[in-house]
Every structure is written in C-alpha cells, then in structure tokens.
Amino acid sequence: MKGKLNAEKAANIWRIAGLFFLAMLWIQDGGGEAGVILLAGLGVITLARWRFTLPSWTLLLDQAASILAFLYWPPAVFALAVPLFESMFKGKWMFALPALTFATFYGEITLPLAVVLVYAGLSGGLIRAWKVEAGKNLEEADRQRHDRYELEELKEELLLANIKAAQMAEITERNRLARQLHDDVGHELTASVLALQAFEHLWKENDPQAAEMFTQARERLDKGARYLRETVHNIKPVKELGAEGLREIAGGFTACPAQFQVYGDTSRVPVHLWSILYPCLKEALTNVVRHSKAEKVEIELVVSPYIVRLSVLNDGLTEPVRGRWGIGIRNLRQRARAAGGSISSTAESRGFQLVCVLPLDKETPGGEPV
Template identity: 40%
Template sequence: MKSFTEPIRFVNGWRILNLVFLVYLWASGEYASSVFILILLILLFTSMRWRFKLPVWSILLDTVVCFLYFPYTSIAYYGLSLPVFELALRGKWHFALLFFIALFVAPFSPEWLLWHLVLALFLGLFSYVSLQNLQKYKQEADEQRKARYELEKIKTDLLAANQSVSQQAELMERYRMARQLHDHLGHDLTGAALALQAYEYVQEPEEAHKLLQEVKRRLDHSTKSLRETVHNATPIALIGVENLEYVACNFPQVEVRFEKSGDLLFVPAHHWGLLEACLKEALTNAARHSDATEIVVKVQAAESIVRLLVQDNGTIQKKEQSGSGLRSLQLRARSLGGSLSVSANHGFLLVCVLPLREKG
C-alpha cells in the first residue's frame, strides 16, 4: 500500500490514461489505419520514459510527430497532452504553454482540447511538486539517519574512551601505591631486617641496644607509612558493590532485597558505573509502571562474567518494550562486550551481563 501511494505511480497512471484515451478516439472515429501509427509512436516514447530517464529534449520527438499528423487527424491535437505533461513534470511548464497555440489552429471546437491540455499541465505540475517533496523528504531522512549513526558512533567512542580512561586511572593508582610502598615501606623493612641480622653478631651491649632502637624506629616508620598509604587509598564515597547495596537498600518506594555472591573484587571500576545505572533504571521503572511490593536485586560474579539481576513481583501497567534510557544502557553494555535484556512477562526483569578481564 505504501508503494502504491508514491507519486511515480500516479505519473505512470496518467500516461496510461492518455494512451487509452487516444486509442478510444481512434476506435470510435472513422480514421485511417495509418493514424494508429501515431498512437504507436507516442506509446513507444512513453514506454521509453517509463523505463529510462530520457533528457528533456526527447519531448521534441513526441511534439514533431503530433505536428506532422495535424493535417490528417484531430487525435494529434489531443496527443500534445503527453508532451505538455512531460514538460510540466520536468519543471519546464513555461515551455508547455507554447503548445496551447494548437487551440488556434485546430479545425474543430477547441473547448475540450483546452480542458485536456490544462488538465495535463496541472497534473504535471502537481506531480513535479510531489516528486520534489518526496526527494526532499528522502534526503532529510537520509541526513537524519546519518546523524543518528554518527551520534551512535560518538556514543560508542565516548564509552570506549571512558573505559580506557578508567583503566588508565586504575593503573596509575596502582603504580603510585607500588612506588610509595617501595620507596618508603620497602626501604624501612629492608633496613630493619639488616639491623636484626647485624644484631646477632654484635658482642657489645651498647651497640646491640642501638641496633634494636634502629629496628624499632624503622618498624614504627614503616607502620606509619603503611597506615597513611591505606588511608589515602581508601575512597571517601561508596564504590563497587557497596554502592549498589546502598542504592538498593535506600530505595523508598518499594522494599528491596539485596543479594551478592562471588568474588566481586575483580570487577573493573568502569563496570560498576553501568551496573549502578542499570539498577537505578530498573528501580525507577518498577516504581513508575508496576504495582510491585518487593524487588529482588542479585549481583553475582563468576570466573568470566559479572551479572546484575533485578526482578519485581508486580505487573507492568504500561507496556513499553524499551525506552530511551534502556536503549542507551543496552548500547553501553554492548560497548563493554556484554548484554542487557529486559522482560515484562512476570513482573519487570532486567538482566545485565558483563565480561570480566582475566585475573592473571
């Protein structure tokens, strides 16, 4: 049905109607059989335009044939409606006005011929405008499709860049901690170990006492350095699974039961941001579109994946497969090599699965 409403269908339909009208005039009148050659020539030119995109000057062929048949048949005058229509269809309607000169040389009453040419001119202009609008809409649709594709690509690049920055920040923090432990704690412990080894061979009590004091000083300094390193490395805000548990347990609308299992320490930092967004989206959907009284949240870590499952016991009141928020989360999950699926068959269910890096 959609293809039937395209303007080119009406263009071809008008061409066929004109040819049928010429055949009707030939069949209903007493015309020589040679006049039918005129109709066949017009049919040939029309078929070529139907099949191929001919240049504008090809319309002169129809016109010349019709002018040659003016002295022999009145059908040639009505045959001018096709060149008029084709010129208007190409946007050359001002040239089509020249064909109205036939009204003054026609050997019969020109009233019907006038209306026939006017109708051809009007339908040609209407088809021209319709085709131009259709082309404009297709161009705009292509541009919007291209813009959406570029936007999705930018989103994917940003997510990949965010993941890379998160990994670089994690590596830099590990490097900083390793350097601090090596430069301070390592040197103090090494000095204390050497002092203890030297203590075994010292005979003088005063020298042995000095060595013990040195060991004590270095151990005190290394203990203080270790405490400072741990304190600086400890985040102020909740992160990881603790943050997810805080979000779930402090959700005010519905009671939430939170469960966690597996070794969650190996989950990358950039994964927790997506899991938190998925949890908040699921809780919001359950509160807005479901009559649930309880929500179960499970965070499970295995050898190669981490999975977030959010399930409520209600019924979805508003049937929506995937909103813009869920589509954005699905895109983020795919950019991390994982997947995000939702279901509304038995309450609202959201499952997000993300791959883990190798522990080695």
C-alpha cells in the same frame, strides 16, 4: 514505499490515461492508419520514458509525430497534450512551445482542445511540484537519518572512551600505589633489614652500639608500618565500593522489603563495571517505585569465572508496559553494550525482572590477566 502512490506512479497513470483517451478518439472517429501509427509511436516512447531516462529533446519527436498525423487525422491535435504534459513534468517548458504554437495557429482552437491542453500542462506542473517536494522530504529524511547514525556512533565512542578512562584511572592508581609502597614502605623496610643485620653483628661482638642499632631498626619498622597504614587508609574510599555499595543501595530502598544476595568472588569485578552495576540497580529500584506495587524485591549478584550478573526481580508487575521502561534503561543498555555486555528485561508470572550481564577478563590463578 512499495504500493504507495508517488509522483512517478501518478505520471505513469496520466500517460496511460492520455493514450486511452486518444484510443477512444481513434475508435470514435475512425482515424485509420495514421491514428494507429500515432498511437503505436506514442505508446513506444511512453514505455521508454517509464523504463529509462530519455533526453529532453525526445519531446520534439512526440510533437512532430502528432503534427504529421494531424495532416491525415485532424483529431491527432489532441495528442499534443502528451508532449505538453511531459515538458511540464520534466520542467522543460521551452520544449512545449512548438505544440502550443501549432495548437494555437493551426485553425480555430476549440474549447475541448483548450481544456485538454490546459489540463495537461497543469497536471504536469503539479505532479512535478509533488516530485520536487517529495525529493526534498526524502533528502531531509536521509540527512536526519545520517545525523542520527553519527550521533549514535559518537555516543558509542563516548561510552567506550568513558570505560577506557575508568580503566586507565584504575591502572594509574595501581601504579601510584606501587610507587608509594616502593618509595616509602619499601625504603623503610630495607633500612630496617640493614639495621637489624648491623645489630646482629654488633650484638655478637658485645659492642655497646648494638642497642642503638636495635633502636634504629625498631624506629624504621614503626615508620614503615605507619606508611603502610596511611596508604591502606587512603585507598579505602569514603563511599563503599563493590558489592557493599550495592548492598548499601539495596538497604536504602524502603518502598518494600529488598533481599540482597551475593555469589562468587566480587573482588574480580573491575572498577569500570561497578560504574554500570550501580546505576542499573538504582534504575531498577526507581522503576519499582514508579511503575509497580511490589511487595518484595529480590536482588542477586553472581560472579562467575567469565561474567558478572545482576538480577533485580519484583513481584508487582507481571505484564510489560509499553513506553514506561524508556530512556533510563536505553542509556544503561548503551553503556552495557559498550562494555561488551547486555541488559534485558522480562515480564512473567513471577513479576518483572531486569538482568544486567557484563563480561569479565579471563584471569590466571595468580590474578593477572592473560
């Protein structure tokens, strides 16, 4: 995150501080040209490590420059702290052996030098551990984010599959009814027409069998009418569908008076959209009971040529309440979005309003989809 301290920034701060410390030694001791060349070389390679990823063997260059500078400027031995830090920071502690060996055997090691080298090694190791841990946390966050995206995609696919299944069930039911009407009612009507034609021919010839043909035609018509009544009776569900189902839900709401109005031709709304409108109304009325002190609720269902709109307005809540309109509304929004629609909520002076808008298939005047 921009502006936030991380392991790389901490390493850069340490490098700058190390170079600043060497510069102070050079000023205090008067290191001459050897100190200037060493500081310039370390500054260039430090800048290169900041901008690019250098191979680990470049750590030997830092140590070689420090050892050579030591021959002309003894305090240059403190510069070995820089490659020591880099070795521990990169996790390549083997590359720090030349610096440690030289610092140990060049002569009597002083306490300040020991403190500087130990500090450099520990700092590099700790900052590396910080970097590794941050990398693991970042990988875990990326994995969780990826899993969450996959779950959202799976949820969208399941919602779409649910809608497709409802549409296929509707088409299957239509085909079944068409076959039943054709096989039963259509067969009896066709037989009745043939019987009536035979009756007409026999009646004109005063044939005694005309009465029998008439009786057969009447029986065929009675059977066809019975098949038709049975088919219509089987079509009607036990529970009311369409706008009547919404009216039944509104009628069962007893917390306060609920006014329900319908505009437009509700027969144009397909079955799979009612499966979204019903829970939307139930959720809105449930939230009225839980989160508001409404005195009345206004429910409107508007069916236009291209959309169906359900609005639920209650006068008990005029300000949005954070966190209260959560999982239920969120799931309904997912279902509405899968159907190409949307669910929105607004809080204003009139009260809290929940609006569900779903698209309708464009139809021809005959009622068949274009």
